[in-house]
Amino acid sequence: MHGRGRGMAGAMGRGRLMPNKQNLRVVECKPQPCVVSVEGLSSSTTDAQLKSLLVSVGPIQSLQMLPQQRKAIAKFKEPAHALAFQQKFHRHMIDLSHINVALIVE
Numbered sequence: 001m002h003g004r005g006r007g008m009a010g011a012m013g014r015g016r017l018m019p020n021k022q023n024l025r026v027v028e029c030k031p032q033p034c035v036v037s038v039e040g041l042s043s044s045t046t047d048a049q050l051k052s053l054l055v056s057v058g059p060i061q062s063l064q065m066l067p068q069q070r071k072a073i074a075k076f077k078e079p080a081h082a083l084a085f086q087q088k089f090h091r092h093m094i095d096l097s098h099i100n101v102a103l104i105v106e
Contacts, residue, residue: 032079034061035104036086039071042095047072049094057085073104 038050047065054060054074058081064073076082082103090101 031105032083033103033105034076034079034082035106036074036076036082037071037102037104038074038089039069039100039102040097041067041070041072041099042097043067043070045095045097050074053089053094054085057081057088 041050047063050065050072051060051063054063054076057076059077060081061075061077062073063075066072074085076085086101086103089099091098092101093099
């Protein structure tokens with residue numbers, strides 16, 4: 001007598017291509033973002049403090065502080081530096097505030 005819910009031996013998965021990490025490949029064709037948005041800044045965080053965090057990862061082209069919105073927009077020279085900054089500083093605490101870092105596609 002066969003157990004409940006069991007089919008013929010070897011019949012499981014037949015006819016289907018089961019995705020796994022070897023046969024799934026993502027090809028990125030879009031330009032990589034160089035711009036990051038830093039949100040949730042403390043009102044006491046200065047542009048000098050933020051700039052020192054940014055340049056610790058790589059050179060930046062510009063930094064725009066928006067103190068009324070408690071956020072900043074920074075543009076790195078290289079997309080890899082923007083990604084590295086996001087990975088390193090997302091949910092990081094600065095001046096008793098957890099900042100959120102997001103990549104912005106231009």
